[in-house]
Amino acid sequence: MLSVTSVKNNSSSPRFTLKTSGIALWSPLLLVIKMPLYCVYFSLSVSIRHSQSSFRLLFCRHVGQRCLWTRLSPSLSMRHVVPMGTAAKEEMAQFCDKNTQSNRPMSPHITIYKWSLPMLMSIAHRGTGVAMSAGVSLFGLAALILPEQFPYYLAFVKSLSLGPALIYSAKFALAFPLTYHTWNGIRHLMWDMGKGFKIPQIYQSGVLVLVLTLLSSAGLAAM
Structure with a gap:
């Protein structure tokens, strides 16, 4: 509802206001x-x-x-690099001159180390791993490319009438990387558990790995 009322104030004119009901x-x-x-x-x-x-x-x-x-x-990238001090330059120059006069190599490399059994076995472990990977890859590639099946080529090798010594040596050469990598891998697993890190134990475990490798390779070649 809307109503208009007039309210008188001090001024002579009335002021009108609006009144509403609710909103x-x-x-x-x-x-x-x-x-x-x-x-x-x-x-x-x-x-x-x-x-x-x-x-x-x-x-x-x-x-x-x-x-x-x-x-x-x-x-721009070298603009914020702090220049090397004079003392550091002189010290580096003296070090280089000393190495040059003494004929020493700037960085250690394999020719200056004394060969040891752990070093040889470490290199052989990586070499046998690479050899097995390459052999498996070549075998799979040959199976995809060659037209005949595996029994055909096996019969072809037998037809060559190779001597037993040659066949045994070939089988031993194939078995050696597998057995060596397996036994030396077990040795590395023992090292991962924190065992066998003393110098005598390292040489003893190395000899044991070589013996087991030779025996297992010989057994596989005889089969």
């Missing part, structure tokens, strides 16, 4: 007033977010260009 009148008025404000606020928030995202993209692009330019330009 029947104020709800449409507030909606009309607030809608433009909401639209302005939404537009400002969208523009601010768009400006922030554009600024972030420009900032990331600028940083990426600077990093790429620093990588591609040695002069």
Whole structure:
């Protein structure tokens, strides 16, 4: 319900006021007033977010260009490197001159070390691993490329009438990498558990691996 009343004040003209019942009148008025404000606020928030995202993209692009330019330009990348002091330069020069005069190698290499059993077995372990990987790969490649099946080529080898010594040696050479890598791998597993690191134990386990390798290779070659 809407009613108009006049209220007298100190001035000569009356002041009219509106009286409403409930929110029947104020709800449409507030909606009309607030809608433009909401639209302005939404537009400002969208523009601010768009400006922030554009600024972030420009900032990331600028940083990426600077990093790429620093990588591609040695002069810029070396610009912030602290120069070496005079004392360090002199000490390095003296060290190089001393090595040159004494005819010593700049870096240790295999020719200056005294060969030992652990060194030989370590190299052999890696060599047998590479040999087995290459052998398996070549065998698989041959099975894919060659036209006949495996029994055909086995019969062809038997038809060559090779001597037993040659056949035994070939079988021993094939069995040796497998057995050596297996036994020495077990030795490495023992080392992984923290056992056998003393110098005498290292030599004893190395000899044991060699003996087991020779026996198992000989047994497989005799089959």
